[in-house]
Amino acid sequence: MYMKEKTISIMLVCGLTFSTVSPVFAEEMTSQQDTQQQLVLGNHGIEAKQNVQITQGRHITPTDFVQIYSQKYKPQLTFKDGVVASTETVGTFETTIVAEYNDGTTEEFTVSYTILADPSITPDPDPVTPTDPEEGQEPATPVDPEPETPVTPDPEPTNPEPETPVTPVQPVDPNPVTPVDPVKPVDPVKPDPKPEVTVLATAKTNVTVELNDSALQPSQFVSRNAHNVKLSFNTQPVTNILGTHSVQILASKGSATQTITVNYTVVDTTKPFIQPQEDIFYVWPNDEWTAEELVTATDNSGFVKVYFQNGQTLLDTTTPGAHSTVIVAEDANGNISTIDFQYQVISVAGMMLYSSPTVNFDKSTDTDIYGGTEPDTTLFVITEDSEELLAETRVDYSGAYHAVLSRPLQPGETAYLIAVDDNGGVSDVTHYTYGSKQVPEVKAESIVKSATDSQTTAATPNNDPSNEIVAAKVDKDLPKTGDSNSKGLTVIGLLLSATALLYLRKRS
Numbered sequence: 001m002y003m004k005e006k007t008i009s010i011m012l013v014c015g016l017t018f019s020t021v022s023p024v025f026a027e028e029m030t031s032q033q034d035t036q037q038q039l040v041l042g043n044h045g046i047e048a049k050q051n052v053q054i055t056q057g058r059h060i061t062p063t064d065f066v067q068i069y070s071q072k073y074k075p076q077l078t079f080k081d082g083v084v085a086s087t088e089t090v091g092t093f094e095t096t097i098v099a100e101y102n103d104g105t106t107e108e109f110t111v112s113y114t115i116l117a118d119p120s121i122t123p124d125p126d127p128v129t130p131t132d133p134e135e136g137q138e139p140a141t142p143v144d145p146e147p148e149t150p151v152t153p154d155p156e157p158t159n160p161e162p163e164t165p166v167t168p169v170q171p172v173d174p175n176p177v178t179p180v181d182p183v184k185p186v187d188p189v190k191p192d193p194k195p196e197v198t199v200l201a202t203a204k205t206n207v208t209v210e211l212n213d214s215a216l217q218p219s220q221f222v223s224r225n226a227h228n229v230k231l232s233f234n235t236q237p238v239t240n241i242l243g244t245h246s247v248q249i250l251a252s253k254g255s256a257t258q259t260i261t262v263n264y265t266v267v268d269t270t271k272p273f274i275q276p277q278e279d280i281f282y283v284w285p286n287d288e289w290t291a292e293e294l295v296t297a298t299d300n301s302g303f304v305k306v307y308f309q310n311g312q313t314l315l316d317t318t319t320p321g322a323h324s325t326v327i328v329a330e331d332a333n334g335n336i337s338t339i340d341f342q343y344q345v346i347s348v349a350g351m352m353l354y355s356s357p358t359v360n361f362d363k364s365t366d367t368d369i370y371g372g373t374e375p376d377t378t379l380f381v382i383t384e385d386s387e388e389l390l391a392e393t394r395v396d397y398s399g400a401y402h403a404v405l406s407r408p409l410q411p412g413e414t415a416y417l418i419a420v421d422d423n424g425g426v427s428d429v430t431h432y433t434y435g436s437k438q439v440p441e442v443k444a445e446s447i448v449k450s451a452t453d454s455q456t457t458a459a460t461p462n463n464d465p466s467n468e469i470v471a472a473k474v475d476k477d478l479p480k481t482g483d484s485n486s487k488g489l490t491v492i493g494l495l496l497s498a499t500a501l502l503y504l505r506k507r508s
Helices: 002-041 495-505
Strands: 046-048 052-055 066-068 076-079 091-100 106-116 201-203 207-210 222-224 230-233 243-253 256-267 273-276 281-283 295-298 304-308 321-331 336-345 368-372 378-383 389-394 400-404 414-420 430-433
Touching: 046 106, 201 243, 201 256, 222 243, 273 321, 273 336, 295 304, 295 321, 295 336, 368 414, 378 400, 389 400
Parallel strands: 052 106, 207 256, 281 336
Antiparallel strands: 046 066, 076 091, 091 106, 201 222, 230 243, 243 256, 273 295, 304 321, 321 336, 368 400, 378 389, 378 414, 414 430
């Protein structure tokens, strides 16, 4: 009896001691656990799950391996490098989950997981009693292997007090394990969520560019889908070959970029550019001029064919007077431009000639020419090779002139001297070569002009067969000095463009 009471007393003391110490120990362990959890969570409220167990062949997602405690940073979970964890083979494996947060940072979690056999395929193994408290199993309540045999109370006490049963003290797990959330089944029909992709620009359709266009812009090929999107050529477009091609456009905004491939077609719809070489063209009767000699024509294709619309090969110069004709410029792809070309055929029967101007060789130098010609006319000095106007001077009432040249003549260089009166009459041409004191014969004899009635008397013409100009009287009113179409080269509007230069460019 004494031993029984002593045993009960010892058990009561031990129980009281454990009941007093256990709350303090549990509080310390809980505090340590909270601190460890806070360190694991970091700043984004997410941590890797522990002891992940998945049934063989089940569909899984990244959320099966990590625990999200806060949606503040809106984590987007994906398998690293797109390698999805396998559930085909029973065993223990590892997988890496990448979390991308809305603050632009990412975090990786390497998780160990166990694939359990599917009960419908492989029978469950015999249950094993867990011995390691770290596996999450609670230890069984200790059972006294030798229950105490009840003792017959001593007959002497009549009302013995019943013994109070002592509750055994539960042992405290020194390494508590955080309970694992149950795995939620995932609908296998729904696809894994994919992050949204912002489309910065969209390719245009039916894009055409002009042949050899060198001023193309990326915006001709794509349309921006957001503000402040920058566009640039990732590859340079081809424009010198007709047909269908493709080009890559790079769209960027901040750190986001997008490459768009656009198909386009190179076409040629540009008409050739054509313009006359002179506003009003003067020609001699029966002169031969092709269309290419009368206009300037260019095209973006590099090739232009110029011809008369009426199908003639040469300009019609058979009839004196004002005429017009249509000249066509056509490129290699059939684009056409036309121009109404105006020209004047000079009437030989309306021209009056004076004798060639004379030159005073003793006084003349490389910059000054002295001599005489028809009084009250204007003398022009023109270079032989380039038809450059070197001087324009008025002849006095006595017929003397002094021409000051705009540049010096070079030894052996030839200049033409021609006089034009106020009524359009012109002289023959003097060929003056600097450094020589000889000039060719004049092409016509002098024609003396009456000072009283403006009548003219023709002298005997030169019988030189090369002379194609016949002395006659002008029958057409011509522009006077200062008219808008004199271009600063004429005194009476005829001058070089209507007479002298015509003579110099006249075909032989």
